[in-house]
Amino acid sequence: QQPVQSPQAVILREGEDAVINCSSSKALYSVHWYRQKHGEAPVFLMILLKGGEQKGHDKISASFNEKKQQSSLYLTASQLSYSGTYFCGTEDALIFGKGTTLSVSS
Amino acid sequence: EAGVAQSPRYKIIEKRQSVAFWCNPISGHATLYWYQQILGQGPKLLIQFQNNGVVDDSQLPKDRFSAERLKGVDSTLKIQPAKLEDSAVYLCASSLVGWNSPHNEQFFGPGTRLTVL
Incomplete structure (x- = not known):
């Protein structure tokens, strides 16, 4: 079952925060997050594992709610370099989900 | 450290023709993946190799797609004959740990953009 991501797109100004959600109809024991810039290959951001283990990436963090079968990606004080499509x-x-496109402008 | 290499980067063919893509994973990476990414969608796994053995090819359209990973290193994905709906970017990825590990951080190659006319 393909995970569902929301929102589909986010438009931000530099310095603003954003949250991207990923939910599954199946029990999750790990969630991976990748970012893909236009015309480039996806790049690994982090893995969240059942039991709470997680890795961070700059000002990007994530949470994993096993009971709700959801994960959320938090982008704090966004930078221009954060622009791209995020996949869980x-x-x-x-x-992989269908992706959330994040556009950050100055 | 060299990344995942793929070739060609672009390919334009007519429907019913055949095409082959090549991938060389990061040295020492046991697991290799082929994904199909249609415009505006997330990557879709086609086939997964652990060394030179197939772990999962459940989503590979076997009537037209084939893949091999001889000697457990580089890999080739072939489409024969191609259909219009095969137009997509074909991504190759590799990971250090085994296929059944949740720690399988994947490193993606630049992809091959296929256009079928």
Whole structure:
């Protein structure tokens, strides 16, 4: 089952915050987050594991609610370099959501 | 450290023709993945190799797609014959740990953009 991401798109000014959500109809034991800039390959951001283990990336953090089968990605004080499409991956990152496109302007 | 290499970067063919894509993963990475990414969508896994063995090819359209990873290093994905709906970017990725590990951070190659006319 493909995870569902929301919102589909976000437009921000530099310095603003954003939250991207990822939910699954199946039980999750790990969630992976990747960012893909236009015309480039996806780049790994972080993995969240059942039990609370997580990794951070600059001012980007994430949470994982196993009971709700959801994960949220938090982008704090966004920078121009944050622009791109963010994908969550479940089933050991073998099934990706459709992505959330983030546009940050100055 | 060299990244995942793919070639060609772009390919334009007519429907019913055949095409092949090549991928060389990061040295030492046991697991190799092929994804299809249609414009505006997330990557869709086609096939996953652990060394030179297939772990998962459940989403590979086997009537027209084939893939191999000889000697457990580089890999080739072939489409024969191609259809219009095969137009997409084909991404290759590799990871250091085994396929069944949640720690499988994947490193993606630049992809091959296929256009089928």
